[in-house]
Amino acid sequence: MRAWDDPPPDAAGEDLPALDPQTVAEVEAAGIDLDPDARRAHDVRPTLDDRAHRDADPHTHPHVRSAAGDPPVIGIVGAGAVGTTLGVALTRAGWPVAAVASRDAQRRSRFSQLVGGTRAFAEPNALLDEVELIIVAVPDDAIAQVAGGLRMYSGQAMIHTSGLLGAEVLAPAMAAGTQIGSFHPLVSFADTELAIAALRGATVAVEGDEQLLDLLARMAAILGATAVRLAPGTKAAYHAGAVLAAGGFVALLDAIARLAAVAGLDEAGALAVYGRLIEQTLGNARAIGIAGALTGPMTRGDVGTLRAHLAELDARAPGVRDLYVAAARRELALAEERGSLTPEAAAALRDLLAKRA
Numbered sequence: 001m002r003a004w005d006d007p008p009p010d011a012a013g014e015d016l017p018a019l020d021p022q023t024v025a026e027v028e029a030a031g032i033d034l035d036p037d038a039r040r041a042h043d044v045r046p047t048l049d050d051r052a053h054r055d056a057d058p059h060t061h062p063h064v065r066s067a068a069g070d071p072p073v074i075g076i077v078g079a080g081a082v083g084t085t086l087g088v089a090l091t092r093a094g095w096p097v098a099a100v101a102s103r104d105a106q107r108r109s110r111f112s113q114l115v116g117g118t119r120a121f122a123e124p125n126a127l128l129d130e131v132e133l134i135i136v137a138v139p140d141d142a143i144a145q146v147a148g149g150l151r152m153y154s155g156q157a158m159i160h161t162s163g164l165l166g167a168e169v170l171a172p173a174m175a176a177g178t179q180i181g182s183f184h185p186l187v188s189f190a191d192t193e194l195a196i197a198a199l200r201g202a203t204v205a206v207e208g209d210e211q212l213l214d215l216l217a218r219m220a221a222i223l224g225a226t227a228v229r230l231a232p233g234t235k236a237a238y239h240a241g242a243v244l245a246a247g248g249f250v251a252l253l254d255a256i257a258r259l260a261a262v263a264g265l266d267e268a269g270a271l272a273v274y275g276r277l278i279e280q281t282l283g284n285a286r287a288i289g290i291a292g293a294l295t296g297p298m299t300r301g302d303v304g305t306l307r308a309h310l311a312e313l314d315a316r317a318p319g320v321r322d323l324y325v326a327a328a329r330r331e332l333a334l335a336e337e338r339g340s341l342t343p344e345a346a347a348a349l350r351d352l353l354a355k356r357a
């Protein structure tokens, strides 16, 4: 925890005796930070409007501290999909998950069974005395409210797992000597074990206080993932892409399965048959680029085929028509950019799609 932690409260502000050079070398070789004040000068964001108040009022109640070089003692708020998966994955990787807070007794119990050795609380404030790093894994809309009800102790850090929000949403929970950040794994947390496997090789977008970023990068690494830092102001676009890649793709799969059902295939059959085509398309995009991977009637100017599809969708699968039309518009734009359509064919396809708006 020396990478991001403050010195113990009773040492803060004390003048240290001068050390001889050999002692300095030995202490540094042991990984002990000799200049915590210099580090602390950076550890609270200057943009936080209540900084002056917090610095004058250190919240220094004693709490658990890990040994130098050890991973932090972790507490997780929210025993949902992400909170539970991170709890299991971090524990398996040897990082201590000491506590969980969930309002739901069944979720608390499931978390405790899966993770083991944790204390389970109904209320997040109770968890603060037990841990050093707090992971807030609640829905995006609830993060500010949860942070607003918590106040960290000096030396603690708090992160959330939202792909959209910045670390600053956690600012209400800060006190002097605390840090905030965000840790967003680009993984679909539909199933605990599948998500743990998917963390290997995934990317995790991290941001927040500088000293915390090293720790977050280590946390990503022990999960088998790679930490990335996004350019400022790009998180919403990055997250919208993630939502299309996960939820948006599932919506596409559902539309495919509904059309396959018209042809007599059940869901497993649809996934088997179309899954091969999807994998081939992804492989093509990786090999020759997205535009090059585009095939189908929109690249050929097959107006008659598009008309037949739209009529069939109207008659037998009206619920997926809008998705087909939206995708076809994007395909048409790509085909035009690629130069694979005559202006007349592009206009005819566009007219047909416009009638279906």
Ligand SMILES: NC(=O)c1ccc[n+]([C@@H]2O[C@H](COP(=O)([O-])OP(=O)(O)OC[C@H]3O[C@@H](n4cnc5c(N)ncnc54)[C@H](OP(=O)(O)O)[C@@H]3O)[C@@H](O)[C@H]2O)c1
Pocket (backbone or CB within 6 Å): 077, 078, 079, 080, 081, 082, 083, 101, 102, 103, 104, 107, 137, 138, 139, 140, 142, 145, 146, 161, 162, 163, 184, 185, 186, 187, 188, 189, 190
């Ligand atoms: N699902 C994904 O694939 C995914 C991927 C990457 C990042 N994320 C992010 O991870 C975060 C959590 O998502 P999730 O999918 O794990 O959500 P989830 O499965 O719905 O779990 C959310 C947890 O937060 C608790 N909670 C809900 N509303 C709350 C409130 N108002 N106050 C306090 N606690 C509340 C829930 O109830 P209890 O307190 O009763 O347990 C639950 O344990 C979100 O920020 C999300 O954007 C999700």
